[in-house]
Amino acid sequence: MFEPACARRADLVGAGLCAEPSFSLRIFNFFILAFGKMLKPHVIESSVRQLRNYLLYNYNSWRGREYIPDPRFRINIETSSICNLRCRFCAYVKKTTPKMIMPDGFFQNCVKQAAAMGFYHVGLTPMTGDVFCDPNLFDKFAFLESFDPIREYSFFTNLTLPTRDDIDRLLELRKLRELTVSLYGHDLASFTAITGRGEGVYRRLLENLEYLVSNLSKVSWRPGLGWRSYSTLRVKPDPALKRIFKICKAAGIRVSRSQVYNNWGGFVGRDDLGGLPIDINENASVYKKGACCMLLSSVQIMANGTVNGCSCRDVNGTLCIGDMNSAPLSGILTTSNPVYLGLIEAQQCGDFPEVCGNCDFYKSIYLAGRALQRAEGESITLREFMASY
Ligand code: SF4
Numbered sequence: 001m002f003e004p005a006c007a008r009r010a011d012l013v014g015a016g017l018c019a020e021p022s023f024s025l026r027i028f029n030f031f032i033l034a035f036g037k038m039l040k041p042h043v044i045e046s047s048v049r050q051l052r053n054y055l056l057y058n059y060n061s062w063r064g065r066e067y068i069p070d071p072r073f074r075i076n077i078e079t080s081s082i083c084n085l086r087c088r089f090c091a092y093v094k095k096t097t098p099k100m101i102m103p104d105g106f107f108q109n110c111v112k113q114a115a116a117m118g119f120y121h122v123g124l125t126p127m128t129g130d131v132f133c134d135p136n137l138f139d140k141f142a143f144l145e146s147f148d149p150i151r152e153y154s155f156f157t158n159l160t161l162p163t164r165d166d167i168d169r170l171l172e173l174r175k176l177r178e179l180t181v182s183l184y185g186h187d188l189a190s191f192t193a194i195t196g197r198g199e200g201v202y203r204r205l206l207e208n209l210e211y212l213v214s215n216l217s218k219v220s221w222r223p224g225l226g227w228r229s230y231s232t233l234r235v236k237p238d239p240a241l242k243r244i245f246k247i248c249k250a251a252g253i254r255v256s257r258s259q260v261y262n263n264w265g266g267f268v269g270r271d272d273l274g275g276l277p278i279d280i281n282e283n284a285s286v287y288k289k290g291a292c293c294m295l296l297s298s299v300q301i302m303a304n305g306t307v308n309g310c311s312c313r314d315v316n317g318t319l320c321i322g323d324m325n326s327a328p329l330s331g332i333l334t335t336s337n338p339v340y341l342g343l344i345e346a347q348q349c350g351d352f353p354e355v356c357g358n359c360d361f362y363k364s365i366y367l368a369g370r371a372l373q374r375a376e377g378e379s380i381t382l383r384e385f386m387a388s389y
């Protein structure tokens, strides 16, 4: 019989095995962080958010409020763990998991198993990699388009690989719900410094981007642009990029810019940045309380078939909860799986594995209204999750 995590947690706290983080230490840490970094706006904003989170998580925990997005909305499938860029801030170069393309038959099997469990959205964004490194990408799209139980899919791409024909085919996809282009740098020099790739790739990106954003009038999917460059207050985009931003603005395409980079669960740090003016979140600067929603509602089937408890930051698969080469998804993605249950309970007790302990992408179950995923339906509590999954 299942023993609720909150009850277990109370036992563990009572037994002195589940340490609560000290309030004064947390407050001290984030003020030191803010002042120590010369009061940069994003550092101040992050510190204020930490304080808000501390108060919010504890208040919601005290009130017994938990907000887990629909665990059967999105299954993430990494079709390509290969990338053509070498971004300085990214864990891609350092990861030890295989760099490979998921075979089409295996992909279809994963999708069918996920659909049988109630999933209806497929997230194709690799943990690190780019979907267009897969020579059979459009065969995979064709399968998703024709497979009724899957209603929609989405992905991010650096858009440096597709041809004009590929983009024309993208414009025709019916079930694609969201496509976000990740854009790095603000001119050729910064693009090259960040991604390690040269002028040819940069020009192809600009051409692709301009063509894409100029031809969106007929698409049914939602486009987005995630722009990252140096962490300085003012960067001056080159004229071609400015023109693209103008088209985006006129077309109502969302361009989001972030000035601080994730640390990949502590996997990437300042030493990896080659002296570029990029700010990266330092390890463990994020207040954590309760299990992470990513573990409960955004797992990933990696390109080699292992099922990772996190779709976003654990590049080396240390949160592996099973392998689809040897077990069905329904036997892995269930609290009857002791490995999965153990991870959830440990997080709920504040016992975070190394990658989670260092992670700045953590999404607490005590935070409401997150845009973690646009799942339909109500969020659920941890007790409901444990009872149903
Ligand atoms: S950030 Fe994206 S595009 Fe850059 S190396 Fe990593 S996976 Fe590739």
Ligand code: SF4
Residues within 6 Å of the ligand: 265, 292, 293, 294, 295, 309, 310, 311, 312, 313, 314, 355, 356, 357, 359, 360, 361, 362, 363
């Ligand atoms: S804490 Fe970070 S690494 Fe751990 S499950 Fe959440 S997002 Fe993933």
